[in-house]
Amino acid sequence: MGHIVELENVNKIYGTNHVVKDLNLTVEEGEFLTLLGSSGCGKTTTLRMIAGFEEPTEGSIKVEGESIEEKEPFERDVNTVFQSYALFPHKTIFDNIAYGLKMKKVPKDEIKERVKEIMKLVQLEGFEKRYPSQLSGGQKQRVAIARALINKPKVLLLDEPLGALDLKLRKQMQLELKRLQKKLNITFIYVTHDQEEALTMSDRIAIMHDGILDQLGTPTEIYESPATKFVATFIGETNIFDGMVSLVNEDDVQVTIENGFISGKAEGFRFGEYITVSVRPEKMKYSDTHVHGFSIVGTVKDYVYVGSVIKCIVALPNGNELKLERLAGQSLPEIGSYIYPYWEKEDAVLIHSRENSIFEALDNITLA
Amino acid sequence: MEKSHSKHEWRANTLPAMVMVGPVTLVLLFLVVAPLIFVGIMSLCKTDEYYNVVYDFTLVNYAKLISPDYLKIYLQSLLIAFFTTVICILLGYPFSYIIARTKSKKKTLLYMLVIIPFWTNSLIRIYGWRTFLGSSGWLNSLLMLLHITKEPVDMLYKTGTTILGMVYCLIPFMILPLYTAIEKLDTSLLEASSDLGAKPVKTLFEVIIPLTSSGIFSGSIMVFIPCLGYFFVSNILGGGNTDVIGNLIERQFKSANNWPLGAALSIILILVTLVLVKIYQKLGGDMDSLGV
Ligand SMILES: Nc1ncnc2c1ncn2[C@@H]1O[C@H](COP(=O)(O)OP(=O)(O)O)[C@@H](O)[C@H]1O
Ligand SMILES: [Mg+2]
Numbered sequence: 001m002g003h004i005v006e007l008e009n010v011n012k013i014y015g016t017n018h019v020v021k022d023l024n025l026t027v028e029e030g031e032f033l034t035l036l037g038s039s040g041c042g043k044t045t046t047l048r049m050i051a052g053f054e055e056p057t058e059g060s061i062k063v064e065g066e067s068i069e070e071k072e073p074f075e076r077d078v079n080t081v082f083q084s085y086a087l088f089p090h091k092t093i094f095d096n097i098a099y100g101l102k103m104k105k106v107p108k109d110e111i112k113e114r115v116k117e118i119m120k121l122v123q124l125e126g127f128e129k130r131y132p133s134q135l136s137g138g139q140k141q142r143v144a145i146a147r148a149l150i151n152k153p154k155v156l157l158l159d160e161p162l163g164a165l166d167l168k169l170r171k172q173m174q175l176e177l178k179r180l181q182k183k184l185n186i187t188f189i190y191v192t193h194d195q196e197e198a199l200t201m202s203d204r205i206a207i208m209h210d211g212i213l214d215q216l217g218t219p220t221e222i223y224e225s226p227a228t229k230f231v232a233t234f235i236g237e238t239n240i241f242d243g244m245v246s247l248v249n250e251d252d253v254q255v256t257i258e259n260g261f262i263s264g265k266a267e268g269f270r271f272g273e274y275i276t277v278s279v280r281p282e283k284m285k286y287s288d289t290h291v292h293g294f295s296i297v298g299t300v301k302d303y304v305y306v307g308s309v310i311k312c313i314v315a316l317p318n319g320n321e322l323k324l325e326r327l328a329g330q331s332l333p334e335i336g337s338y339i340y341p342y343w344e345k346e347d348a349v350l351i352h353s354r355e356n357s358i359f360e361a362l363d364n365i366t367l368a
Numbered sequence: 369m370e371k372s373h374s375k376h377e378w379r380a381n382t383l384p385a386m387v388m389v390g391p392v393t394l395v396l397l398f399l400v401v402a403p404l405i406f407v408g409i410m411s412l413c414k415t416d417e418y419y420n421v422v423y424d425f426t427l428v429n430y431a432k433l434i435s436p437d438y439l440k441i442y443l444q445s446l447l448i449a450f451f452t453t454v455i456c457i458l459l460g461y462p463f464s465y466i467i468a469r470t471k472s473k474k475k476t477l478l479y480m481l482v483i484i485p486f487w488t489n490s491l492i493r494i495y496g497w498r499t500f501l502g503s504s505g506w507l508n509s510l511l512m513l514l515h516i517t518k519e520p521v522d523m524l525y526k527t528g529t530t531i532l533g534m535v536y537c538l539i540p541f542m543i544l545p546l547y548t549a550i551e552k553l554d555t556s557l558l559e560a561s562s563d564l565g566a567k568p569v570k571t572l573f574e575v576i577i578p579l580t581s582s583g584i585f586s587g588s589i590m591v592f593i594p595c596l597g598y599f600f601v602s603n604i605l606g607g608g609n610t611d612v613i614g615n616l617i618e619r620q621f622k623s624a625n626n627w628p629l630g631a632a633l634s635i636i637l638i639l640v641t642l643v644l645v646k647i648y649q650k651l652g653g654d655m656d657s658l659g660v
Binding site for chain 1: 554556557559560561562563564565566567570574575578579
């Protein structure tokens, strides 16, 4: 296992639009790394810089330790699966898939052999003589993947490859892609804006937000300990509380928020610091009396059934809403009743606010 | 009941359609179909000794058209058209590519460079070339001034000069369809090609040209066909040495005053055109891009 792709301080600026900011990212050999972020955050641009279609304004990109800035796309050992598939409409499926090998002047017999092999792998046997326009979306997708994979690239770049497929097909292709990646042991850099997809498929996820890499980690790390407020809200559902540290104990802190105070387990927070607290709906508990460390009260407003889970919406005095989630059949309070929401202190994730200068915080203290 | 229903339908659908299409149909009938029939009839007529048209059926005009003298000129005309088309492709393709792929405001400027000469009558522009290329023209003066040649170079009245004039007149008809085809080309296909290891030249032959062949096709048709008829270009720049089919027709209607023979030639030219367009269609050409 080595570093296969390294991005060092990569910046991309279009005119006055700073699209990718100081991106440092190391991709390990054989891993499935996902670039995740909302639309316009710079994912495609990052991918295109690795493929060679865009040049970084600043910074360097290395593949296998070798700087590739000087290399044209056709000289780079990476291949791309385009979101729009970009299949050659005037070439048969066979010729589309064989294109890369033909460019490398691989002998005809070997091309035939390898195309056959890869078509079997992506379950496209029998489609050799068809044209792209005669295929369904899912089949085109397989062709695009086969066309890239047949070149055995060191890294495969995939830009929202499943974006155009319907939900059922997408789920199926997610599993297939993952299977292919493990089987061929090729490094995947996968772009998506779908957090569920990222959580399902990735070894590691890099979350981008406004051109900045917010967090890099395994799906579990990212889900359980989001590093920024953006990550916390972007991945899965969560309850967010913005507040200020008002009490620091040995290994837990109390945080004052608009509706009272709450608690969480954490070290390294200072009194008076602005922080964000994130608690997943399934970790939320409730009681009909005060719980030590918590002072918030709410009214049960509504229930929402989502498949096998029930979501309970709780309104706080200031109008904010909380979500509690339970499996169907588990008990939940009645609509209209007053409850005291709380959680086990270790279930809360405490996040430093971006502007967390203690002096600034002190200046802005307004006691709730 | 039935009747009033169909009457109603007639008034609702057929009548408005007729009112709208009617005038156009009439204009077409009088300005295109009738003259065409008339030319067809005339091509089958005789002339008396003073070259007056005699309405008497004969095939003699067509028989004259297969004499070796005429065949030589057809061949010459086809060759001129062929070379003009090839040169238009070779010059027009890179130019169209540049306009189509330019993103900035320069694109409009480049596009206008193609269009603006069209605002001047092509006859005048061709005379301009004659002045430019003549033995006391600018080009020769410049060559002598720079001591590249001592004597003026004879540049007029050559096949090459006619081809130059044809290219000059017709290249916009090549550039415009090419531009349309190239602009439609999906950039991600070029990126995909490069991504899969194709050098630019490979991408050109494997992806760009095949996918813009419709533009090359229709451009070629739109250059080749007029080239057979642009008699004024070969008159002015070729001086009678480089006749195209158009010259033959012009001569029969004017100096030779043999209208039936001119009509027969016209019919031949129309047939050649139809055959070319049919071939174009057979090869998968799109009639819309010819502006038909
Ligand atoms: N060629 C370009 N010229 C100017 N701006 C661009 C260009 N490509 C992308 N951008 C801008 O960069 C930002 C990020 O785009 P992109 O990388 O495509 O985002 P994502 O793939 O995450 O949705 C967007 O604001 C987009 O408008
Ligand atoms: Mg994108």
